[in-house]
Amino acid sequence: MINTGEQVYLVRCGETALKGDNKSYFERMLVGKIKSALKDEKISSVDRVEGLILVRASLDTDSASVLKKVGRVFGVDSISPATEVCYEGMSATETINEIGSVASEMMKGLIENKGVKTFKIEAKRADKNFPVESPKIAREVGACVLKACKVLKVDVHEPEALIWVNVRRNYAYVYEEKIMAYGGLPLGTNGKGLVLLSGGIDSPVATFLMAHRGMNIEAVHFHSYPYTSERAFEKVKDLAKILTAYCGRIKMTSINLLPIQEAIVMNCPEEETTILVRRFMMNIAERIAKKDECQMLITGESLGQVASQTSDSLVVTDNAVSIPVMRPLIAMDKTQIIDIAREIGTFETSIQPFEDCCTVFLPKHPVTKPKLSKILESESKLDCETLIEAAIENAEVTVIRE
Ligand code: ATP
Numbered sequence: 001m002i003n004t005g006e007q008v009y010l011v012r013c014g015e016t017a018l019k020g021d022n023k024s025y026f027e028r029m030l031v032g033k034i035k036s037a038l039k040d041e042k043i044s045s046v047d048r049v050e051g052l053i054l055v056r057a058s059l060d061t062d063s064a065s066v067l068k069k070v071g072r073v074f075g076v077d078s079i080s081p082a083t084e085v086c087y088e089g090m091s092a093t094e095t096i097n098e099i100g101s102v103a104s105e106m107m108k109g110l111i112e113n114k115g116v117k118t119f120k121i122e123a124k125r126a127d128k129n130f131p132v133e134s135p136k137i138a139r140e141v142g143a144c145v146l147k148a149c150k151v152l153k154v155d156v157h158e159p160e161a162l163i164w165v166n167v168r169r170n171y172a173y174v175y176e177e178k179i180m181a182y183g184g185l186p187l188g189t190n191g192k193g194l195v196l197l198s199g200g201i202d203s204p205v206a207t208f209l210m211a212h213r214g215m216n217i218e219a220v221h222f223h224s225y226p227y228t229s230e231r232a233f234e235k236v237k238d239l240a241k242i243l244t245a246y247c248g249r250i251k252m253t254s255i256n257l258l259p260i261q262e263a264i265v266m267n268c269p270e271e272e273t274t275i276l277v278r279r280f281m282m283n284i285a286e287r288i289a290k291k292d293e294c295q296m297l298i299t300g301e302s303l304g305q306v307a308s309q310t311s312d313s314l315v316v317t318d319n320a321v322s323i324p325v326m327r328p329l330i331a332m333d334k335t336q337i338i339d340i341a342r343e344i345g346t347f348e349t350s351i352q353p354f355e356d357c358c359t360v361f362l363p364k365h366p367v368t369k370p371k372l373s374k375i376l377e378s379e380s381k382l383d384c385e386t387l388i389e390a391a392i393e394n395a396e397v398t399v400i401r402e
């Protein structure tokens with residue numbers, strides 16, 4: 001035998017598997033992330049085996065929980081719960097019979113639970129030392145299943161159930177499900193970014209997308225307390241908390257923008273308020289990023305979404321900083337952004353109606369085609385440096401953990 005009596009999960013690594021000379025580094029990172037995601041489960045091992053990651057767990061683990069946790073690890077492409085057959089020291093015929101009986105048990109379950117009537121076996125011989133070729137393995141395992149489940153017929157074109165047999169060195173795996181995960185790259189393989197996190201729909205999605213490409217995340221949030229409430233800040237922390245399931249802990253700096261907003265309202269043209277505030281936000285974020293060794297800023301801006309996100313406005317905003325600004329939603333429609341927000345579980349929190357600092361002092365007719373020279377002229381009426389330094393001095397830091 002045989003059936004090793006453990007629940008096994010085959011974890012496929014999407015792009016990580018393509019990383020050439022760095023493949024081993026990416027795979028090690030991924031194994032580390034999977035281990036820490038499963039730290040509260042009954043896991044006996046997480047190993048790399050020829051292009052796959054194999055998770056072995058005791059049979060009484062909560063499979064749904066394991067799948068959910070591994071499915072959220074960036075770099076994981078898909079997962080299959082599988083039965084493992086150890087065939088070391090067995091003949092090819094014995095091995096195929098054993099695989100056949102595992103496949104038959106699986107099929108019996110599918111007949112009972114899903115009323116399956118047709119099936120197909122797909123075999124892959126990853127270890128060429130195994131003396132039977134893939135098509136023959138599939139035929140022979142299929143014959144075992146037909147013998148055990150009389151109601152079934154083979155349908156190689158449109159089977160209602162497909163069972164995969166993967167024969168590797170000393171072990172074979174039998175599985176019927178391939179659960180798709182997020183793909184991407186393991187967290188921490190692509191530097192660190194500082195996200196400007198609001199309580200809206202967009203910036204949590206932008207955070208998710210950058211973390212999905214392997215970027216560690218820190219956050220900065222701007223508020224206008226007491227114009228914005230404690231509860232509005234709680235909402236942002238709730239969003240950050242949901243995001244930690246994907247990004248791990250998030251260090252969040254919060255900044256009171258109110259003195260800056262008041263200075264702008266008192267000294268600058270009303271229609272420029274929003275764009276001026278946004279330049280201050282970016283400037284402050286850049287300083288925090290540099291202090292905390294974040295290489296770039298991340299925002300949830302989308303081209304043309306509002307006045308401050310027209311192409312002209314984005315040019316003027318970008319001019320306030322010298323580090324790169326990542327805008328992963330730039331070409332997305334709101335409906336696409338909402339779909340992702342729902343998928344990652346931030347949408348319901350984002351739509352709770354709390355005020356944001358950007359809605360305090362919102363001008364009636366904000367400029368949509370700001371001219372940099374004019375904006376700089378308005379800014380020259382303010383003591384920007386003092387305002388910025390004071391805002392940073394009063395910053396508060398919260399660490400949001402999973
Ligand atoms: P939505 O558009 O869904 O209401 P949003 O957060 O995108 O939410 P916008 O006014 O479109 O709101 O802001 C554009 C971007 O600016 C945000 O995605 C976010 O990155 C940043 N931002 C806005 N308000 C804040 C804030 N209070 N704190 C930190 N960043 C903010």
Ligand code: MG
Pocket residue numbers: 200202300301302305
């Ligand atoms: Mg937005």
